[in-house]
Amino acid sequence: MTTVYIAAGEASGDILGARLIAALRARDATLEFAGIGGERMAEQGFASLFDIRQLALMGIMEVLPSLRRLSQRMDEAVADITARRPRLIVTIDSPGFTLRLAARVKPLGIPILHYVAPQVWAWRPGRVKKIAKRVDRILALLPFEAPIFEAAGIPVDFVGHPILESEAAHGDASRVPYTGRSLIVMPGSRRGEVSRLLPPFAETVRRLPADILPVIGLAGTVEEIVRRQQAVWGRPIQTVRAPGEKADAFAAARAGLIKSGTSSLEAAVAGLPHVIGYTFNPISNAIIRQLFRVKYASLVNLLADEEIVPELLLEKCEPRGLAAALLPLIEDDEAVARQREGFSRALAKLRPEKGLPSEAAAEAVLRML
Template identity: 85%
Template structure:
C-alpha cells in the first residue's frame, strides 16, 4: 500500500493539542498515513517525532520576538530543509501564523498543498494580511462561524470545523479531586514566556487585593512550567499547581472564579462553566502598536460570539490589579453575576459546533477531502 506523509507544523501549546487530536482522528480514518514535522508533548503522545522543541517558538509581541530573531531564523531554515527533503503529500500548518505562515510561504515553490488550521484573526487586527495568506495557503480550517466569508472573499476555500474547545476535558472535572480547601481561584497566566513574565506579577498583585481565604490554583503549560513554579514559590502563601488536562478540569469544577489570560483559556473556562475575568497586556511598545491596529470591540471569544461584554476584560494599559480585583470580587460575592455568565456561556458555545461530529473529526474529514 502506498503510504502518504502529512507534514504538521504547530508553534505553541494550543496548536500542539490541536495537532494531537487531528493525528488521532486521521489515523482512525486511514491507518496508512504517516506524519512528520514540528509539535509538542501532546503530539509526541501520538508517536509524533518533532524536528525541534516548539518551546523555542513560544513568543508573542514585537519586543519579545526581536531578541530571538536569529534563533527563529535557524528553526525556519531547518523546517524548510526538512520539508524539501521529505516532500510530503500535504502540509498542515497549525495556528501560530507568525511562524507557520512564513513557513508555508517559504515552501510554496515546492507545489505541495497547504492547509492552515485555525484562521488567522484578521477580523481583529491587520486585515490586509488576507491577500498574503491567499498566496501561500490552499485551504483554511476555521474554528469560528463568522470567519469563512472573510477568507472566501479573498479566494481561499474554508471549512468551518468547529472549535476544539468542545473536546476539552474542562467540562468533566470532579470538584472533590481539586487541590486546596474552601474557596478557590483559578489563575491561568498563559503558555508563552513573555506573557507569563508580564501577567504573573500583575495577577499576584491582584490576588493580594482579594479575600485572604481564597486558595489560588495555577494552571501550568509545559512550555513555561519551570518559570511558573519558580515565580509562584516566591509568593509567600500556599499555591497549588495543576498541569494535566484532568487536574485542570477538576480545579475548574471546584473554583469560584477564574483570573484568565485572553485566548483559548477563556473558552476553556466557559466550557467548564467557570465565571472569570480576562486580563492581558504586552510591553509598552507592543501595547502602543496594538492599540492602533485593533479592530474589534472585544478580546474574549465569548464576548465576540455574543456581541456583548459578558466577561469583564482588562487589556493592554488597563490590565492592572485594582480593576481585575474589583471585577473578581463581584464574581466571588454575587451569585447573580455568576449565573449571568454561565447562561451566556451556554449561548456562546452553541455557536461553535460543526455540522457533524467532533471538531477534530470535522478537521480530519476536511484534510482527507483535500488529499
C-alpha cells in the first residue's frame, strides 16, 4: 500500500485535507493516509496523530505560552513520519507548524508537497528562500502566486481556491429556525482570535438595531469558548455549526461580521454582504503593521483591486467603526448590490482550468507519486 502523510494545522486545512482524501480515493482506492487532521478528515476515516485543536493558535503573544506543547507535538509528528516512511508528505497551510515540520523531515528524502502557498506577497517576502529549501512543490490557490515561487525555483500548480466547493453557495433560507433580520458573526477557528474578537464583535452587535438577530458560526476547535460567552451579546442569539446549517444561515442573513481570512471568501461565495474585522494584541498589532506589504487583507479586495468589502483591522477593529460599516449593508439595497457585483468579479479569478479545486489538487498529488 502507498501511504500519503497529510499534516493540517487548523480547521480550514482540515477541510482541504478531507476533500483531498476523497478526491484521491476516487482515483486510487489503494492509497493509505496518515498524519494530523481534524473532524472533517476523520469523517473520511482518517486517524489523526493528535488533536488538531492543540495547533489552533495565531499571533506572536498567543503562541509563546504554548511553545513547549507545540514542540512536543512537532517531535511526535517527526517520529511518526520517520517510522512510517510514507511515499509523499502533504503539508496543508498553517506554515508556522507545517513548514517547520517539513524542515525537520526533509533529510529523510521523502518528497514534500505544500498545499496553500504561504502569503509571502503580503508579508515577509524573504521567506520564499527558506520555503524553497523545505518543500519540493506547492499547490497554489491564487493565480498570481505561481510566478513568485517559481522565481525561487519551486514548481507550482495553480489548483484553484477550495472555497468554490463550499456548501455556502447552496443554502436555503426557508430551513432556518428563526425569522426576521439576522446577522452572521464569524469570529474564527483559533482560540486566541475568538477570545480577542468576541468582545468587539459583541459590542458591535449591541450598537445595531434591536431587531437584528446575531447568528454565530461555530468551529469545532473553539465551540466551547463561544458557548461559554453567550451572555456577552446582550440579546438572544442563534448558533450554527454544521456546513449545511451555515449555508442556510448565510442565505437567510441580511449581512455578516466576518473575521479576516477564508470566512470572508465563504461569505462572498454565498453572496452575503459583509464587513471584515481582525485584530491581535497591541504588541502583535505594532509588529504586523510594519510587516504587512499589500493594500488589502481581504482576498476579495485583492482580486478585485478595490475595496469591495470594508476592512477594519488592528486598531480599527472597534465597535463604533464596525457598526458604522455594517449599517449600510443592513439598510441599503444598493450597497448590497454593489458588494455582490464585486464578489462575482473576484471569484471568477479563482477557478482552475479544469474540474474542481480538490480534483486539481488530487491530480497534482498523483503526478508526484
